[in-house]
Amino acid sequence: MILAGEATRSIQRTADGRGARILDQRLLPWEIRWVELRDADTAARAIREMWTRGAPMIGATAAYGLAMALAVDASDDGLAAAYAMLVETRPTAVNLRWALDRVREAVAPLDPADRAAAAFARADAICDEDVALCRAIGEHGQALLRELAVAKGGAPLNLLTHCNAGWLATVDYGTATAPIYLAHDAGIALHVWVDETRPRNQGALLTAFELANHGVPHTVIADNAGGLLMARGQVDAVIVGTDRVTANGDVCNKIGTYLKALAAADNAVPFYVALPYTTFDPVTADGASIPIEDRDPDELRLLTGPTGDGMATVRVTDSPAYNPAFDVTPARLVAGYITERGVLSRL
Incomplete structure (x- = not known):
């Protein structure tokens, strides 16, 4: 995407790798403001309140949200609770559930200590795949x-x-x-x-x-x-x-x-x-x-x-x-x- 003359992406990992960075679409086009999502609750709020929207972007944001949740509580109960919270944020777009399912499938067999890193890696892969898919559509x-x-x-x-x-x-x-x-x-x-x-x-x-x-x-x-x-x-x-x-x-x-x-x-x-x-x-x-x-x-x-x-x-x-x-x-x-x-x- 071209923003202010430079190529970028609409969602990115934060500099420390522990969160995600999105544009607050509620302010566009009048103000360009990047917002850092640091926990699953904020990711869910960003989806529900349409800081970000669009079926693939909802999926990508939710995937990072699940990874952030696992960084706090990677137990089976923590995984189930975070999944349940995020999947209910928007009921119509199917990409939301698809992305959450991909992350859950990637981390469920792992030891809890390894789940957060694997979830972030899977969310990164979801984003890279979306870019390739959209390029092919284009x-x-x-x-x-x-x-x-x-x-x-x-x-x-x-x-x-x-x-x-x-x-x-x-x-x-x-x-x-x-x-x-x-x-x-x-x-x-x-x-x-x-x-x-x-x-x-x-x-x-x-x-x-x-x-x-x-x-x-x-x-x-x-x-x-x-x-x-x-x-x-x-x-x-x-x-x-x-x-x-x-x-x-x-x-x-x-x-x-x-x-x-x-x-x-x-x-x-x-x-x-x-x-x-x-x-x-x-x-x-x-x-x-x-x-x-x-x-x-x-x-x-x-x-x-x-x-x-x-x-x-x-x-x-x-x-x-x-x-x-x-x-x-x-x-x-x-x-x-x-x-x-x-x-x-x-x-």
Whole structure:
């Protein structure tokens, strides 16, 4: 990822190796602040309160959180308690459980004295693998975008994305953004329509921040503008990430994704989903079986942003509010899944 002109990763081990360092995404793009996570409770809070978010990043943060817990109590009871606390922080993204399971499997057979070091090593490996997976997604997606660009005769591609599936949501590259970054770097002319993604505005605040840092042309739009742009022929493809894809190919992603898929289908715009194998959930049959997280209604009722005197929060309504965080796009609306193995018509 490119931040202030330099390449870095969105999660790193602390200098002493005993914790993890993440960007506090609640402050972006107005303030860049790295936060050190020093214990499992803080890691759990960072996930639950969305200091960090995105399915792969949640998994990586939880993996380090479990390692930190084992540095304090590496007994079987300590392992079980820390696992149980971390796995309940966010119910929808499947990478959370996947990463915790990988760490637990690595340390369970070991003597307790060896567990913390092994857990940190496994968390490091999870992060390295995520970078490689996202890079591969980017390479396959770049080839797809090149084909679309050729079909346009070299005119800039107009892509639309929803929420943030970039390097802030992963360890590096992102999922939906990886093809965009690699295509841009390869000289393919493109422009990105960035959904604001209410109510937490991850598109307007995070995706736009990422694209600006990488020098990718982009424009922020209201969530409900996408259908009009597609009807006008101003969108060549939609690329989104996902928090979970079920056995039948249904896609769970940030609320509002389903509406984009419907508009894309109605206007013959291909709708692609980018994901690594760690986000595929073969155990869950279909999208109707996914637990959908309901978040604090105040995320919808309040808005926070900078003023001349610092940050301020304002209320936009006093009415009751309902705030489901995700929706499900049926597999029939997906043109292809951009994975580390290639662009697949089905998983």
